[in-house]
Amino acid sequence: MKAAHRLDAIFAALADPTRRAIIARLASGQASVNELAQPFAMSQPAISKHLKVLERAGLISRGREAQRRPRRLEAKRLGEADEWLERYRRLWEGNYQRLDALLDRLKTQEKERKPQ
């Protein structure tokens, strides 16, 4: 998959609240499909569908233990998506820090106009 499509797959995978919850669960350690299904009151096939989406996006992988095939988080892939967002965030944070300063000036001006 091309890098551009991969990022898109990651965002699509993360757009769903159940899948985000699965990621959050796997962040604290690997888990089997059964263990993952438990907190969601969902059938195992339904959970498996979500796991497939996460797997295709490269966000999780299967462990080697023959019986359990535990899923684990691919933190590096998650980091890729974060990296792009972080650059975008920095650009806007720069704008908003200037806005902070502007708002401070506006508040001061208002106070001076209306002395209490």
Next chain:
Amino acid sequence: MTHGQLKITPSGDRDLVMTRTFEAPRRLVYDAHTKPELVRQWLLGPPGWSMPVCDMDVRVGGKYRWVWRKETDGSEMGMGGVYREVKAPERLVNTERFDDAWYPGEALNTLVLVEKGGQTTLTQTMRYESRAAREAVIKSPMESGVAASYDRLDEVLAATSGAAR
């Protein structure tokens, strides 16, 4: 200085949602988004850019036009759109299209301001035409727009030098 941490999250198929808290009443935050003399003081993008054009007719159906210039080399990028909803001081909806768009179609921006205890929480939702468009924006918020401007400049220069020959 205390200020809320900016959060940006993809939402659904084609939205980006930014949230941030400001230490000011929302009346002022709204002003800073709707008065051109205030907007051009902060909405500047990367360091070294200024905003020579900031025309805004803030009413439903009114247009806005923004142009930024990189001071070191004079390259410019412009964008504009139409206001769809104007509800001071809490909600502003406008379309957005860059002159040299590096993502397909138009975006729709919705600004919502909520005030609580003297603080204002801003939520800006940017809805793109497609997932691919959103991705293009995240991957290159501004640099691609500038690169597109350069491409256009190249075309103009090529056409001009051809005509001079």
